[in-house]
Amino acid sequence: MKVAIYSYYPNDETRAVIERLTTALNKAHLPIDDQHPDVVVSVGGDGTLLSAFHHYRAELAKIRFVGLHTGHLGFYTDWRDYETDQLVNSLAHDNGESVSYPLLDINITYKGETAPHQFLALNEATVKKAAKTLVCDVYIKDQLLERFRGDGLCFSTPTGSTGYNKSLGGAVIHPGIEAIQMAEIASINNRVFRTLGASFIIGKDEWVTLRSEDADNFAISCDQFLTPERLVKEITFKVSQQRIYFAEYRHTAFWQRVRESFIGDVL
Template sequence: MKYAVTSKGDNKSNELMQQIKDQLDSLGVIYNEDQPDIVISVGGDGTLLYAFHRYSSRLDRTAFVGVHTGHLGFYADWIPEEIEKLATAIAKTPYQTVEYPLLEVTVRYSHGGRESKYLALNESTVKSVGSSLVMDVEIRGESFERFRGDGLCVSTPSGSTAYNKALGGAILHPSIPAIQLTEMASINNRVFRTIGSPLILPGHHTCMLKPVTSDDFQMTIDHLSLLHKDVKSIQFRVADERIRFARFRPFPFWRRVRDSFVTD
């Protein structure tokens, strides 16, 4: 068993990271930052997003587990007081894994050449640079609508509780292989019209955005912000890859939703 640890970077998270290292080292677990079997994220959901992107090339060989040092997270199910218990479980307990769907984003350019591909754990957003976004939306290769507004967000099921929820999107259970398209302040009047509702696309469907009035876009892939120029199209689909989480005990999704948004 080989492990690595990522930290949010604040004092509390760094101290917990060192405690985890000390505990696992004493139990004979090998620290390997380059080729870990398990990655322990200490901080919050943002820290785990960072860990996911850092190890995205090893998704079939690496599982993730989160320790939250602030508010309860959707990806972090252990608390600081359980560090010793977690270390013992990692060292001595065969763990199960649960897999969550990911979003694949492919950006193609007008001048041809190499396309850009990304994986997102939470979501990807698209906004125009300096003006309203105008995009032709295609689903499964067929024209669906011409969108005008502030932007569009495409999320995974596990990311449906993040920005997607703030935009009025549905919360999807992460066992469902799907993606969700939500609008940001669409323009709807007697001239312009969009569907106005979130769209949930199954795993065998693709969503394609094609520029109408501009080809420069500000995009996000989870916490990463990227400027793309001379864009011909942006394609979204459920990725073939999946993220794996190490489970040493039950961590019910709907309980997390309730605890995060409903209970005090």
């Protein structure tokens, strides 16, 4: 089994963890291959794992991820920085088991083009305007729902529902449900302009399309990355047919992660 070690702008602490991990992998005779790995060990935090996901996007079906956190545990990290030896032991006795999460497909059609540009998100995608109110028609399966006016819209996966979506008042969704969620960002609601005024959830057999009367420059993000700013004709969001896979050596249950992240000890 080939292992890749991935880090994003590592600090001194993270570099020390990578050195210990590298030494332990070599001692266990586990080859390190950053090009075509079977398992990617992300060393850092949830942001680092998001970066690793995008870095290895082309090989998602062949790769399982492991998150090793250099701080407190996150939603995608099951191992701590002082557990490198235990992690390598699990890698050495790997049995191929995994757990997978749904992803978000974003298809952007730019003005003057017919073929959409495809993007993928593990957490969420947002659509905003740089300096003006976002105005667009929202369709569900090509049926008009509303004309949205406001600061923007957030589309999240189940695991991403605990992030920006939650701060917008959206629901937390278990990743066992294949769905995406749309949450409004400061919508305008008065006697003239109306929106649903609440987040909504759609399943894998539906999709949401945003259309503007005139092609416009939207600021579109996929996780922590911005897409190129160009004139956009329409954007479609749906549950992806791809999934992300995590090596299931010891996988923290989703609701346990939610409790530890937002509630803490209850007794």
